[in-house]
Amino acid sequence: MRALIIGYGSPIRGDDAIGPLAADRLAAMDLPPDITVQARHILTAELVDDLRQVERVIFLDAAADSAPGEVRCRPLAPDPSAPSTMAHFHDPRELLAWCDTLYGHHPQAWLVTAGGADFGYANYRLSPLAEQALTRMLQQVLELLEFEQGHSSSLGEAAVAGVQEGPRY
Amino acid sequence: MSRTISIEPVTRIEGHARITLQLADTGEVEDARFHLTQFRGFEKFCEGRPYREMPALTARTCGICPVSHLLASNKACDDLLAVKIPPTAEKLRRIMNLAQMVQSHALSFFHLSSPDLLLGWDSDPAKRNIFGVMEADPDLARKGIRLRQIGQTAIEILGGKKIHPTWVVPGGVSEALSAEKRDAILKMIPEGLEIAKETFALYKSMVPKFKDEISHFGTKPTMFFSLVTPKGNLEHYDGLIRIKDAQGRIVEDMVPPSDYQRIVGEAVEDFTYMKFPYYKPMGYPKGIYRVGPLARLNNADTCGTPFADVALAEFRTLQDDGGPVTSAFHYHYARLVEIIYSLEMMQRLLKDPDILDPRVRARARGNRDEGIGVSEAPRGTLMHHYKIDDDGLITWVDLVIATGHNNLAMNQGIREVADAYVDGNHLREGMLNRVEAVIRCYDPCLSCASHAFGQMPMVIELRDASGYIVDRLSRD
Numbered sequence: 001m002r003a004l005i006i007g008y009g010s011p012i013r014g015d016d017a018i019g020p021l022a023a024d025r026l027a028a029m030d031l032p033p034d035i036t037v038q039a040r041h042i043l044t045a046e047l048v049d050d051l052r053q054v055e056r057v058i059f060l061d062a063a064a065d066s067a068p069g070e071v072r073c074r075p076l077a078p079d080p081s082a083p084s085t086m087a088h089f090h091d092p093r094e095l096l097a098w099c100d101t102l103y104g105h106h107p108q109a110w111l112v113t114a115g116g117a118d119f120g121y122a123n124y125r126l127s128p129l130a131e132q133a134l135t136r137m138l139q140q141v142l143e144l145l146e147f148e149q150g151h152s153s154s155l156g157e158a159a160v161a162g163v164q165e166g167p168r169y
Numbered sequence: 170m171s172r173t174i175s176i177e178p179v180t181r182i183e184g185h186a187r188i189t190l191q192l193a194d195t196g197e198v199e200d201a202r203f204h205l206t207q208f209r210g211f212e213k214f215c216e217g218r219p220y221r222e223m224p225a226l227t228a229r230t231c232g233i234c235p236v237s238h239l240l241a242s243n244k245a246c247d248d249l250l251a252v253k254i255p256p257t258a259e260k261l262r263r264i265m266n267l268a269q270m271v272q273s274h275a276l277s278f279f280h281l282s283s284p285d286l287l288l289g290w291d292s293d294p295a296k297r298n299i300f301g302v303m304e305a306d307p308d309l310a311r312k313g314i315r316l317r318q319i320g321q322t323a324i325e326i327l328g329g330k331k332i333h334p335t336w337v338v339p340g341g342v343s344e345a346l347s348a349e350k351r352d353a354i355l356k357m358i359p360e361g362l363e364i365a366k367e368t369f370a371l372y373k374s375m376v377p378k379f380k381d382e383i384s385h386f387g388t389k390p391t392m393f394f395s396l397v398t399p400k401g402n403l404e405h406y407d408g409l410i411r412i413k414d415a416q417g418r419i420v421e422d423m424v425p426p427s428d429y430q431r432i433v434g435e436a437v438e439d440f441t442y443m444k445f446p447y448y449k450p451m452g453y454p455k456g457i458y459r460v461g462p463l464a465r466l467n468n469a470d471t472c473g474t475p476f477a478d479v480a481l482a483e484f485r486t487l488q489d490d491g492g493p494v495t496s497a498f499h500y501h502y503a504r505l506v507e508i509i510y511s512l513e514m515m516q517r518l519l520k521d522p523d524i525l526d527p528r529v530r531a532r533a534r535g536n537r538d539e540g541i542g543v544s545e546a547p548r549g550t551l552m553h554h555y556k557i558d559d560d561g562l563i564t565w566v567d568l569v570i571a572t573g574h575n576n577l578a579m580n581q582g583i584r585e586v587a588d589a590y591v592d593g594n595h596l597r598e599g600m601l602n603r604v605e606a607v608i609r610c611y612d613p614c615l616s617c618a619s620h621a622f623g624q625m626p627m628v629i630e631l632r633d634a635s636g637y638i639v640d641r642l643s644r645d
Contacts, residue, residue: 046315046318098303103311
């Protein structure tokens with residue numbers, strides 16, 4: 001099953017960087033070739049073309065409405081009315097709806113979020129709580145991939161090692 | 170009793186804005202204003218920073234236009250270094266700028282304006298959106314996505330990083346282009362050109378339907394301001410400033426961008442956080458001009474690429490008197506011509522034998538205390554102007570933003586459309602949508618355009634949950 005992981009958020013707004021940072025760490029791991037990873041500032045329209053080509057997508061984002069450090073995972077369904085704060089970028093549910101409307105199908109989708117503690121100015125630097133959440137976030141992604149992808153446990157072992165070591169920023 | 174209609178937020182644009190229409194007792198429009206309601210302040214908080222940080226700092230002005238700010242800012246830094254960047258670096262920067270044109274214009278046309286163009290201004294507002302377009306013409310929507318993807322992918326291939334690439338640097342670019350990357354971009358271009366040409370043909374066939382809107386959407390006389398090449402042709406990265414009047418007479422020509430302050434003044438008004446640039450010799454507000462795709466095509470003698478020149482010739486027939494194309498509605502047309510041009514020019518530059526030359530960066534320290542960088546962003550001419558002290562720290566910044574140049578024209582445009590369509594005694598949603606649509610013609614980017622000049626008047630309102638004003642602070 002082809003899968004796409006998209007971590008998104010502003011790299012200069014504190015814990016909002018957790019999405020792209022998580023994506024960067026996943027991209028540095030030895031993931032199977034049918035799993036692609038993207039780090040994004042915002043979700044933009046052309047991502048629909050990537051969504052249509054996969055069976056599964058996992059979005060990684062920071063949450064302002066969760067307790068700091070809390071990691072949540074929930075399935076997403078297409079929703080054309082999902083709010084976009086501006087016309088130039090989109091809610092993941094809206095992108096799924098675009099995909100569904102244009103291509104007649106959409107990937108199975110999950111949203112993994114981590115509650116942020118500090119959204120002040122910073123450059124790819126997380127608060128201690130978010131840093132801890134990042135590790136749990138990656139483990140959550142790997143569980144989703146392993147459970148659905150049917151990859152061997154070696155994926156989990158290799159990946160967890162990558163999570164623990166993690167590239168330095 | 171007079172009434173005020175407020176259109177808030179203005180939809181399908183970048184950023185937060187409001188339009189207010191002041192109605193007389195008779196129901197006729199007395200005044201119309203476009204308010205930029207968000208405030209940023211980059212010009213002020215960049216002071217004290219090392220000048221080499223400016224490209225990265227100003228690229229954060231906007232999540233949509235970082236490439237445009239990267240280029241103008243690095244050009245200002247090149248000026249501070251007093252270097253002429255290597256020819257291949259200039260070509261590579263040009264390619265990135267053209268890719269930005271493709272993705273930005275595609276978004277404006279296919280996603281923001283096509284609901285009006287395809288479904289009609291009076292169509293059901295619940296369906297007048299991108300999903301309505303997908304239902305009406307899914308193939309067009311798919312092409313729009315693909316065209317934008319081609320532009321974005323080219324930027325990502327060049328920049329090597331998806332978020333805020335640091336590839337463009339003072340003195341050139343940080344890394345030469347590999348043959349593999351060149352081929353990856355070249356491979357996408359034929360498909361992009363095919364989409365662009367098909368869309369251009371489709372749009373041309375639709376234009377006669379919009380006769381009424383074309384005759385009321387921002388047709389009042391303005392000048393046109395843009396960069397042109399030294400030969401007077403279409404230019405997006407470098408070149409010299411040309412200004413033409415509404416009759417096509419050249420008002421200023423071959424003005425070095427370093428002289429922009431001789432011809433561009435900046436005014437402020439108390440109802441918006443967007444500045445009002447104007448042509449200084451004519452004063453404010455008489456010195457109204459427009460920038461962007463419409464101005465660039467009106468000012469250019471030719472595009473310089475085969476199919477874009479054919480399209481430019483057709484563009485010129487839009488104006489019956491043979492003069493500059495004046496209706497703001499034709500920004501849409503001009504964008505499509507520029508997409509074709511950008512793809513053709515990218516292809517030409519990528520096939521240049523020097524494009525893989527490893528010499529792509531000139532190195533120097535700060536050799537001047539003032540630097541100016543001017544380039545064409547998708548929305549128009551973008552100017553970055555910095556002053557530094559002996560330690561290379563920024564002491565003063567002026568950003569003249571593409572959208573800002575069009576501020577006077579956008580305000581004039583909504584008044585013209587409101588006069589033509591809005592009847593205060595029999596309001597219909599389609600009337601107000603047309604007022605918004607004239608703003609969309611300019612594809613404003615308000616995050617970029619919100620800047621202070623001197624001390625701006627400011628009003629802070631504290632409202633309760635029902636919108637009632639419970640407190641108000643003002644500073645004149």
